[in-house]
Amino acid sequence: MADLDALKTKYLDGIAAASDEAALEELRLAALGKKGEISLMMRELGKMTPEERTSTGAALNRLKDDIDTALRAAKTAMADAALNARLATEWLDVTLPGRPLRQGSIHPVSQVMEEVTAIFADMGFAVAEGPQVESDWFNFDALNIPPEHPARQEHDTFFMNRAEGDDRPPHVLRTHTSPVQIRSMTEQGAPIRVIAPGRVYRMDMDQTHTPMFHQIEGLAIGKDISMANLKWVLEEFFTAFFGIKVKTRFRASHFPFTEPSAEVDIQCSWIDGQLRIGEGDGWMEVLGSGMVHPKVLKAAGVDPEEYQGFAFGMGIDRLAMLKYGIPDLRAFFESDLRWLRHYGFAALDMPTVHGGLNK
Known part of the structure; x- marks a missing residue:
């Protein structure tokens, strides 16, 4: 070797x-x-x-x-x-300030939901919640919605699939948060005063509608509640939410679960293409309302001969659009970071009962 x-x-x-x-x-x-x-x-x-x-x-x-x-x-x-x-x-100046970390922001829907909840809480309304997948009875029957009503058709509502041979009415993705009102009355009885915020689902999609959106409904049941109480509550809410005195206008309408029923407009004007709430000679429809139908009270186990009350419902997404000048509803659900940074809120920008923040 x-x-x-x-x-x-x-x-x-x-x-x-x-x-x-x-x-x-x-x-x-x-x-x-x-x-x-x-x-x-x-x-x-x-x-x-x-x-x-x-x-x-x-x-x-x-x-x-x-x-x-x-x-x-x-x-x-x-x-x-x-x-x-x-x-x-290479060298590094250790005396330089640290680079700031980019922080997330609170979505306008979450911000407005907190603002709305705070305002109604100040008026004595508790928050009630319920399931997003509802039975046919809670979503339709208990609310006096007849079988032939358009809302019960497949072109308007998301129906859940049933197994073959199961003849029960199919469950649905709730089309409103009204079932939460029925559940609340069934569990708590009367008198009662609640708001029901949450996601709802309908077969619709354009610049001002999406298949899933956010809604808040209010319910007040007592022995001497009238439409006058409803008008006061709504005007106090809009004044606190928009930070300016807001007048309302009630127009007769029809909803299966209220009688009498009314659509509510708020005072507004358009100046140089800008919407201004609480001033001018114009009106904008923002919600539906009315006195709870006796059949709805009876379905929830409340005696309509002894109790009466009002209910209302409005879109949280639309309130956010009106207050913060957001032009397109679809952008709410696209997860665009640029949009979120522009319209989002810092974690410490907490709302108050006097209308939250005015950006």
């Missing part, structure tokens, strides 16, 4: 003279690779006598370890030298 001392000197001198890691890698392959000199020598051990194999194998292993140690030391030295060179040319 070749002189191991000469082989050792050859590779250690080569490692010491290497200028970069690529040269070190070539030396490693030449010595320790599968076809390297030392690896080939290790294969010859099988042809030797036991005594020669023992002594030569030990010598080859020592040589292999010496070369591997030298390679690792050379790589470490090169890395340290590169780091020192980098540190000599």
Whole structure:
């Protein structure tokens, strides 16, 4: 076999003279690779006598370890030298202020929902919640909506699938939060005063409608509640929400669950293409309302001969559009970070009972 001392000197001198890691890698392959000199020598051990194999194998292993140690030391030295060179040319002013982290924002829907809840809470309304997948009875029958009503057709409502052979009426994605009112009256009885905010679903999609949107409904049941109380509550709410005295106008309408029923307009004007609430000679429809129908009270277990009250419902998304000048409802659900940064709110921008924030 070749002189191991000469082989050792050859590779250690080569490692010491290497200028970069690529040269070190070539030396490693030449010595320790599968076809390297030392690896080939290790294969010859099988042809030797036991005594020669023992002594030569030990010598080859020592040589292999010496070369591997030298390679690792050379790589470490090169890395340290590169780091020192980098540190000599780069610098950092540690006295500079830290880069601010970009913070998330509160969605306008969440902001307006908090504002609306705070205002009605100040008037004594509790918050009630219910399931988004409702039974046919809670969503339609208990609200005096007849079988032939358009809302009970597939072009207006999302119906859930029933198993084959199951003849029960299908569940639906609730089309309004009115079922929460029925559940609240059923559980609590009367008198009662609640608001029901939440998601609702309808088969509709354009600039001012989406298949899923947010709604808030209010219910007040007592022994001496009238339309006059309804008008006062709504005018107080709009005044607090928009931060300016807002007049309302009631127009006769029809809803299966209220009698009498009324659509409510708020005073507004258009000046240079800008909508201004609470001034001018114009009117804008914003919600539906009325006195709760006796059949609805009876379905919820409330005696219509003893109690009466009002109910109303409005879109939270639309309120956000009106107050904060958002032109397109579809943008609410597109998760565009640029839109969210523009229309969103900081975490500390908390609403008050006097109308929240006026951007």
